[in-house]
Amino acid sequence: TRTRENLSAQLDQALSFTRTVDESDLEDLEAILLTADIGLSTTTEIIGRLRERAKREGIESGSALKNLLKQEIKSILDDVQRVVRPPSTPPEVILMVGVNGTGKTTTSGKLAAFFQSQNRSTLLCAADTFRAAAIEQLEVWSQRSGVPVIKTRQGGDPSAALFDALDAAKKRETQVVLVDTAGRLHTKAGLMAELDKMRRIAQKFVAGAPHQVFLVIDATTGQNGLQQARLFTESAGVTGIVLTKLDGTAKGGIVVAIAHELKLPVVFCGIGEKMDDLLQFDSAAFVEGLFN
Amino acid sequence: MFENLQEKLQRAFKNLRGQGTVSEENISEALREIRLALLESDVNLNVTKDLIEHIREKALGQQVATALSPTEQVIKIIHGELVELLGRDTARFKFASQPPSVILMAGLQGSGKTTTTGKLAQWLKKGGHRPMLVSVDVYRPAAREQLAVVAKSIGTQLYTGNVGADEAGTPLVLRLAKEAKRDAANFGCDILLVDTAGRLGIDEELMGEMSELKKLLNPSEILFVADAMTGQDAVNSAKAFHDRLGITGVVLTKMDGDARGGAALSIRQVTGAPVKFIGTGEKPDAFEPFHPDRIVSRIMGMGDIATLLERA
Numbered sequence: 001t002r003t004r005e006n007l008s009a010q011l012d013q014a015l016s017f018t019r020t021v022d023e024s025d026l027e028d029l030e031a032i033l034l035t036a037d038i039g040l041s042t043t044t045e046i047i048g049r050l051r052e053r054a055k056r057e058g059i060e061s062g063s064a065l066k067n068l069l070k071q072e073i074k075s076i077l078d079d080v081q082r083v084v085r086p087p088s089t090p091p092e093v094i095l096m097v098g099v100n101g102t103g104k105t106t107t108s109g110k111l112a113a114f115f116q117s118q119n120r121s122t123l124l125c126a127a128d129t130f131r132a133a134a135i136e137q138l139e140v141w142s143q144r145s146g147v148p149v150i151k152t153r154q155g156g157d158p159s160a161a162l163f164d165a166l167d168a169a170k171k172r173e174t175q176v177v178l179v180d181t182a183g184r185l186h187t188k189a190g191l192m193a194e195l196d197k198m199r200r201i202a203q204k205f206v207a208g209a210p211h212q213v214f215l216v217i218d219a220t221t222g223q224n225g226l227q228q229a230r231l232f233t234e235s236a237g238v239t240g241i242v243l244t245k246l247d248g249t250a251k252g253g254i255v256v257a258i259a260h261e262l263k264l265p266v267v268f269c270g271i272g273e274k275m276d277d278l279l280q281f282d283s284a285a286f287v288e289g290l291f292n
Numbered sequence: 293m294f295e296n297l298q299e300k301l302q303r304a305f306k307n308l309r310g311q312g313t314v315s316e317e318n319i320s321e322a323l324r325e326i327r328l329a330l331l332e333s334d335v336n337l338n339v340t341k342d343l344i345e346h347i348r349e350k351a352l353g354q355q356v357a358t359a360l361s362p363t364e365q366v367i368k369i370i371h372g373e374l375v376e377l378l379g380r381d382t383a384r385f386k387f388a389s390q391p392p393s394v395i396l397m398a399g400l401q402g403s404g405k406t407t408t409t410g411k412l413a414q415w416l417k418k419g420g421h422r423p424m425l426v427s428v429d430v431y432r433p434a435a436r437e438q439l440a441v442v443a444k445s446i447g448t449q450l451y452t453g454n455v456g457a458d459e460a461g462t463p464l465v466l467r468l469a470k471e472a473k474r475d476a477a478n479f480g481c482d483i484l485l486v487d488t489a490g491r492l493g494i495d496e497e498l499m500g501e502m503s504e505l506k507k508l509l510n511p512s513e514i515l516f517v518a519d520a521m522t523g524q525d526a527v528n529s530a531k532a533f534h535d536r537l538g539i540t541g542v543v544l545t546k547m548d549g550d551a552r553g554g555a556a557l558s559i560r561q562v563t564g565a566p567v568k569f570i571g572t573g574e575k576p577d578a579f580e581p582f583h584p585d586r587i588v589s590r591i592m593g594m595g596d597i598a599t600l601l602e603r604a
């Protein structure tokens with residue numbers, strides 16, 4: 001963080017002394033965006049737009065320039081937000097997907113508690129039958145949140161667990177089913193096809209399901225995040241991003257590139273390992289975070 | 293998906309034919325392409341800047357030798373710089389003079405520590421060692437069960453200990469570690485692998501726990517387990533762990549994906565610690581010693597650069 005603090009501090013100093021916007025200000029801002037993992041292509045576009053607007057709107061001070069930049073990024077994130085309403089006939093089925101170790105199981109547990117707190121009856125489905133002790137991990141979250149979990153045995157068919165969970169949800173008139181799936185790299189065709197299969201099973205059993213497919217992305221992720229979002233959307237029909245581990249020093253800027261290029265909104269953020277370390281995404285706060 | 297660096301450089305140099313030396317003008321377009329390739333590979337911005345400066349210096353005024361095109365010359369320079377940064381050779385694994393040697397696994401949440409602990413144990417077993425595993429992750433749900441399943445699947449000794457007695461926290465962690473080391477010695481295990489909870493470099497309390505573990509165990513290796521998909525923040529986390537612990541090596545996991553793994557360069561640059569192994573899958577045998585050359589080829593989006601350059 002020290003480098004980043006210096007960068008930001010230096011920049012503030014530089015900006016407060018300059019009366020007109022020049023290329024070196026833009027370069028400093030570009031460095032902040034690149035260091036936040038927004039990526040060269042999206043960054044170049046944002047800075048290009050900023051340069052034009054600054055000229056057109058006669059921006060005089062550096063701080064005004066910085067505010068303009070914040071607006072630009074915020075609007076990229078806001079423009080892709082969608083209004084989501086729970087389906088008229090429950091259950092609402094939410095599939096948690098993503099590469100290995102991003103926080104799917106933890107976020108499933110947090111979301112279970114979140115929906116429960118909104119008085120929506122919830123069910124967890126342990127559809128990671130592959131990773132060692134993944135089921136036990138979700139069971140602990142089930143105890144913590146007081147939300148029941150449906151599972152099969154380790155090594156079993158994840159689709160069978162999904163089927164059982166949907167069946168139980170219908171019988172119990174549960175409102176939300178959260179499906180925790182195994183981590184998988186987007187490059188593994190066989191594992192991606194498994195997600196597609198789960199999606200079709202959900203659809204067959206509950207009209208319109210899965211209603212939401214959350215791609216869980218770790219804030220430390222670099223440029224590969226874009227490819228993750230691309231390929232998970234192809235196989236699993238991602239509807240939104242959950243950005244985890246924002247409590248660390250990583251900024252999670254890759255979601256700006258994802259919003260910009262793939263039009264996917266960020267829905268929730270993870271800010272720790274405890275049950276209530278979950279926030280609904282707030283674009284203004286996120287953008288502020290990029291500059292701190 | 294990616295156009296490889298060679299093609300991009302060829303474009304940058306297409307106007308060069310006939311000129312004797314690579315000029316400032318030719319080189320700046322090539323350097324832009326190199327910068328792009330490095331940033332797209334997640335090499336840290338400052339590390340990228342340094343590299344570009346070195347490459348510029350070396351490339352400027354180079355004679356266009358007959359055997360190598362300007363593109364090839366520049367590729368040779370980049371290749372040389374990256375390999376030099378990463379270290380030319382596959383790093384050695386250190387053991388203690390008095391067994392058991394302790395290997396401490398460290399890293400951010402979800403980077404692959406527990407999985408790698410199993411892989412490393414399997415690798416050591418194949419090398420004729422008798423490893424024992426212990427998990428001191430008393431925080432994450434089912435973390436210790438996960439290592440137990442891994443240990444069973446590869447048929448390795450595991451120290452379980454009793455966690456019921458004390459509250460989860462540093463004293464419990466230290467007790468488990470101490471007992472495990474004694475147990476390893478008793479069982480004639482020559483290596484103890486200690487799997488720890490994932491933690492953030494800015495978590496004062498848990499980083500403090502990590503240094504207490506180091507003090508207690510006197511490990512011969514402290515391996516920083518890092519995800520190959522890590523972006524710009526790699527320098528911050530690696531530095532935080534290194535400043536606190538003095539890491540002796542890095543394991544780069546999830547290299548079976550399509551991430552370029554530029555974080556390896558960033559981590560090496562801020563810590564000086566060599567990448568020792570890579571993880572290439574979820575199963576215990578998806579693990580291999582690290583070859584600097586391969587990741588350099590990967591970052592440059594090119595196959596076997598060494599062979600290409602043999603003509604030089």
Ligand SMILES: Nc1nc2c(ncn2[C@@H]2O[C@H](COP(=O)(O)OP(=O)(O)OP(=O)(O)O)[C@@H](O)[C@H]2O)c(=O)[nH]1
Nearest residue numbers: 100101102103104105106183245270271272401402
């Ligand atoms: N600091 C922090 N850690 C988190 C957050 N979310 C998850 N984690 C931690 O990240 C690690 C991985 O989380 P999991 O929920 O197991 O991730 P996963 O995606 O289910 O992993 P796989 O199923 O193995 O692919 C665990 O140590 C979690 O406690 C967060 O928002 N902040």
Ligand SMILES: Nc1nc2c(ncn2[C@@H]2O[C@H](COP(=O)(O)OP(=O)(O)OP(=O)(O)O)[C@@H](O)[C@H]2O)c(=O)[nH]1
Nearest residue numbers: 100101401402403404405406407490546571572573
């Ligand atoms: N594809 C792939 N997956 C890996 C590799 N190494 C680990 N994983 C997966 O990454 C996820 C996280 O691995 P863990 O070993 O649980 O990570 P950890 O660092 O112990 O996580 P915490 O203890 O929660 O901090 C799991 O799904 C592993 O199967 C690898 O080299 N390739």
Ligand SMILES: [Mg+2]
Nearest residue numbers: 104105128134
């Ligand atoms: Mg999981």
Ligand SMILES: [Mg+2]
Nearest residue numbers: 405406429435
């Ligand atoms: Mg672990």
